[in-house]
Amino acid sequence: MPEQELKEFDVFIIGGGINGVGIARDAAGRGLKVCLVEQNDLASATSSASSKLIHGGLRYLENYEFHLVRESLQEREILMAMAPHLIHPMRFILPHHAGLRPAFILRIGLWLYDHIGGRKKLPATKTLNLQNPAEKSPLKPEFKKAFEYSDCWVDDSRLVVANAVDAAKRGAAILPRHRFVHAEKDGPLWNVEYITPSHTRERVRCKVVINAAGPWVDLVQEHLPVMSGTVNNMRLVKGSHIVVPKLYDGDRAFTFQGSDGRVVFAIPYRGAYTLIGTTDVPYEGDPARVKIDAKETSYLCALASEYFSTTISPEQVVWAYSGVRPLYDDGEKNASKTTRDYVLELEADHETPPLLSIYGGKVTTYRRLAEDALEKLAPYIPHAHKTWTSGTSLPGGDIPGGDFEAFYREMQENYAWLSPVVLRRMCLAYGTDVAQILHTSRAVGELGVHFGAGLYEREVAYLMAQEWAISADDVLWRRSKLGLELSAAEQKTLANWMAAHQP
Template sequence: MSESQLNHFDIFVVGGGINGVGIARDAAGRGLSVCLVEQNDLASATSSASSKLIHGGLRYLENYEFHLVRESLRERETLMSMAPHLIHPMRFVLPHHSGLRPAFILRIGLWLYDHLGGRKLLPVTKTLNLADPSQQSPLKTEFKKGFEYSDCWVDDSRLVIINAIAAAEKGASILTRHRFLRASKTGDCWRIEYETPTHKRISATARVIVNAAGPWVDMVQEHLPVMSGTVNNMKLVKGSHIVVPKLYEGSRAYTFQGSDGRVVFAIPYRGDYTLIGTTDVPYHGEPARVKIDKQEIEYLCDLVSGYFASPVTPEQVVWSFSGVRPLYDDGEKNASKLTRDYVLDLEADEKTPPLLSIYGGKVTTYRRLAEDVLEKLSPFIPHGHRPWTHGAVLPGGDIEAGDFDAFYTNIQARNDWLSPALLRRLCLAYGTRVAHLLEGVEGTKDLGIHFGAGLYEREVTYLMAHEWAQTAEDILWRRSKLGLCLTATEQHTLSNWMAAHEQH
């Protein structure tokens, strides 16, 4: 095939995590041609292993990362308005511990947290008397004073999915289970080779390559003719979480300070559980093989047991997950103090077309990161349009006034035959697009086979047709968390059904 016959793109993105899909969406919306390849499923690594928070990063203030905190705080309310079905306000209780940071230091930090980012919608910090019975505190009685502040909860992997949907609807080619192989210079463009799920090798050309491969960013660079020797600018840090049966009533989360200076969250999770995390451990293995170890489980249990009246033990853990954060190596030896800000490494000269590699970043700042990437690349792609994503709703997020509860009540009135628990889950997952999923459905029989825990054939078919789901794991652990609820037999049945109905 001649060069002129190859598919040509303005931007070729490697990596289907939150940064990759955010860049693809932004670029496609500017009228640029975009191809994104992901070697596994969307959000299959770091982007589905976060603490599920859209937050400013209160502890980053201690590292004087005021720019990162300010940008993150500004993005909280921006993202909340873009996807009100996936992102919800949450109040966090920070108990005062006399042996650690003084109360006045915490109050100053929280005052900054309230005011750095131009907060408009979220309520301000307030001081709590945890000894007051009305607080229904699940903490030990020694914790008598605390502070309550605002951040947001997010369904992280679904946020990735809806950004990919938005990118595809704007013309981007989203290729899951496609593996980047190599690239070489051809004129003023890259000639790129990638592999399909059936191991067929495909070639394409692109003006720019964006390396958004997360923990694999250095590995991708090894298959590129990099100029400045920037490979190995990254430190891998493992963050692990555990999930246990619900520890307390109420919708508030808790922020606990460890004696080692770390912060660990305890967060209400999926109604019946509490999510606890995260750890910060240097990691040197293959990112795909990351998993929690015994020491991390004991660390998380011991830390939160120092606060909760009822101890948490490793035997209570029903699920755990780990992710590898690809943090920029800024010379800091303590993994907890490595910067969480992103670094955009652009290489371009007269001999080699542009390559932009992304280090670090967090879910909260993915939209701003995408804007910064497109700004850096603008000299090389001059026909791209201006920034547009601020205030542009994501698929399913066009909920009137961002009022999810009013939206749910309206949907429930039109679908009163569905159980409230199932309908609420569907509305939280799909927002206004739940109407498309339920189109033509008039009763439970129209939903098809029930695989368990409220997962029906209709939803599975929808996810396979519209959200790139190919395996039971894709559905049970990324597009939902129903893997917590389905038995092993039910999961096997779902897997067999999907294999028999695989879309080509």
């Protein structure tokens, strides 16, 4: 193809995790021409392997990362308003462990946590007497005192997809399963090459390249002409979680302190389960092959068992997942104390196009990271419009007053023929966009093939047409977590149906 026929973009993004799609959405909304490539499915790595929290990071206060905590808590308020279907307030119980941090230290930290970020929407910390029968504490009787504070739960992979959907609606080219190969500078522009799902090579031109490849950032750098020659700035840390049958009733989560200084959460998960995590283990392998090991499973079971009256054993684990955190290497020897803040490394001069590489970050601060990234690149894309994302809902998030429960009650009236359990799951996943799936249906039979656990043909067809899903795993483990509920036979039926209905 002649050079003059190559498509030209303002911004080319490598990586379809939360940071990549967040930047794509922000940039597209500023009127920029955006192309994003992701070698696998959206949210297929770190961004679907988090603890599912939008939080300030209470333990980061001990590392004196006040800026990160403040920014995270401010973002928590913004994100709650942007996506009230995907992000929900949750109360956390932090038991006082007599052998670890003193109670007054915990109280001071929680006071800071309540005030440092300008909390407006969530209730403040309070002290609990766990000996009070009304608390129905599932903990061992030696835990008599605790503190209850606020943070938020998030469906992490759906948050990624929602940002990608909005970016595409605003004109961005979102290309999952397209693998970046190489980029070279050509005067004021980049020539970028990638491979499509059909194994053909495509080339485009762009003004700036953003390396948001997560754990693969340094690997991608090797295929770019980095001026300083600086690579290997990343420290890979594995975080693993386990899921066990529900350990206690109620909708509150627990924050447990370990004698090693780590903090582990126990979180209600999908009604029937408890999610426990995470670990912090230095990792040097292929990020695509990361998985939990027996030592991590035993560690999480043992720490949870130290607090809960019920003993948790590895045999109870029904599902486990691991992700690799792409942290910036700040020289800290302890993986748990390595900063979770992000670092934006800009390679640029006045004569050649810029490259921006992203290290670190967390789900909570992805929107702010996107703003900072585009601010850094502003001299090279001066026609970009001003910041806009802080007051704009994500797809499905335009729920009146942000009141999800009121919205759900209205949907129950509109779709009284659908099981409340199925309808609630769909409302949590799609928000107001649930109407695009159910629209004029008046009976369950109109939803098509039932694959199991309330997953119907109509929803799967929507995910394929609107959210880039092509495999059963895309549907069952990223756009939902129904993989926990469908049998092997049902999953195979779904896979066969999707294979037969590819566009």
